[in-house]
Amino acid sequence: MASDIQVEHRGEGRALVTIARPHRRNACDFAAWTDLKAxxxxxxxxPAVKLIVLTGAGGHFCAGDDVVAFSAVTDEAEKDVWRARIQACYAALQSAPKxxxxxxxxxxxxxxxSLAMCCDFRVGDATARVGVPVAKLGLVYPTIQLQRLAWLIGAxxxxxxxxxxxxxxxxxxxxVGYLDALAPGDAVEAAFAFGAGMAQAAPLSIAGSKAQLNAVLAGRLEPEREQLDAMVLRADRSEDFREAARAFAEKRRPVFRGQ
Incomplete structure (x- = not known):
């Protein structure tokens, strides 16, 4: 059975991930959450991937969880597995070292x-419509997602x-700060343009800085201090750092390899 999550490599270290469930406005069922995580x-x-863009097919980003598919699950233990899979998917996006x-x-x-908030940045076109309609559904937004929303747009x-x-x-x-940039045309092309400079940066530096920022925002600096310090030390001793020094002396752009 074909996956509803499509991955396309566009060259120069760029990858495009598309949620392809347009019949549900890209709302994800259990299989889609699982494949997106993977x-x-x-x-x-x-190591060949330097930049990842996430989008949805058919003119929509994502309508969240597929409530029709979720409602068909009657076993509470299975529902708990489904909820845990969604959180694991969010974590995979947020912790990707790119x-x-x-x-x-x-x-x-x-x-x-929530899915878009787990990305580092958000670029939207003129059709974008963003919201958290939990108060219309009688639900409460998960605390960690509300925390992320408050970080982005203020309390x-x-x-x-x-x-x-x-x-x-x-x-x-x-x-309000939810979208980092507005696309004058196609959102995917604008997202790749937004990240073009990032794709040329040192991978070990990006990975370390992203891990540091995630730990700062989650209040986990001390529990993760050893891991973060190791990432700093690895970058200090890396071939990429030596390449940057050579490139500076030779007045050229460095070629980073994540080593």
Missing amino acids: AFETLGAD PVIAAVSGVCVGGGC SNARRWVYEAALYDAAESHR
Whole structure:
């Protein structure tokens, strides 16, 4: 059975991941969450990949969890497995040691909003509509996702988004800081352009800085101190650092290999 998660390598270290469930506005069922998790784990471990863009097919980013498929599950233990798989998928995106950019078109709501927040950056086109409609569903947004939302748009805006349960257009989403950039045309191409400089940066530096920032924001600096210090030391001793010094002396652009 073909996967609903498509991975395309576009050369120059660029990878595009597409959620291809347009019949559900790219809402993910259990298989899609599983395959999306696996895709980011694979790309994260691939030294040839320097930049990852996540998008959705058919004019929409992601409508979150497929509530129809989830509602068909009656066993509570199976539901718990499903919920855990979603969180594991989010973690795979957030911990991928590469720049990850969400290319947002159409609906980006609920779990889709969370998915985009687990990316490093979000670039949206004029069709983007973003929101957290839990108050219209009688639900409470998972605490860790609300924390991420407050980091991005501030506590006051997060309260308004969650309490109103509205959808906000691209301009408003950009104004409050949810979208990092507005695409003048195609969101995917704009996302790749946004990350072009990042794809040329030293991979070990990106991986270390991303791990540091994730630990800072999650309040986990001390538990992860040893791992973070090891990443700093590895970069200090890397061939990439020596290459950067040579390139500076020779007045050329360094060629980094993540070593």
